[in-house]
Amino acid sequence: MLVRVSRARFVILIGCFRIIVYSPQIIENHQLQSGEGLALLFIYIWLLGDLCNVIGALVARLLPTVIILGVYVGGGSMTETADF
Numbered sequence: 001m002l003v004r005v006s007r008a009r010f011v012i013l014i015g016c017f018r019i020i021v022y023s024p025q026i027i028e029n030h031q032l033q034s035g036e037g038l039a040l041l042f043i044y045i046w047l048l049g050d051l052c053n054v055i056g057a058l059v060a061r062l063l064p065t066v067i068i069l070g071v072y073v074g075g076g077s078m079t080e081t082a083d084f
Contacts, residue, residue, distance in 0.1 A: 044081070050073055053073070054070040
């Protein structure tokens with residue numbers, strides 16, 4: 001029970017940290033109505049992470065729904081990369 005509470009607190013802490021760190025960029029992009037503040041390298045690294053996710057799901061022989069979800073998310077990332 002104590003371990004689960006610690007994990008939950010950690011996840012909440014990381015979520016709050018991400019909101020604090022990314023808020024200025026999100027607000028600036030919203031005010032400018034532009035996505036120019038988003039780095040192309042960031043998008044490529046994100047796409048690489050999605051690709052690794054799908055490869056890991058295939059190697060680990062996870063459920064087909066996990067693989068399909070990974071392909072779906074990776075396809076969305078590729079679409080965003082093409083739009084950029």
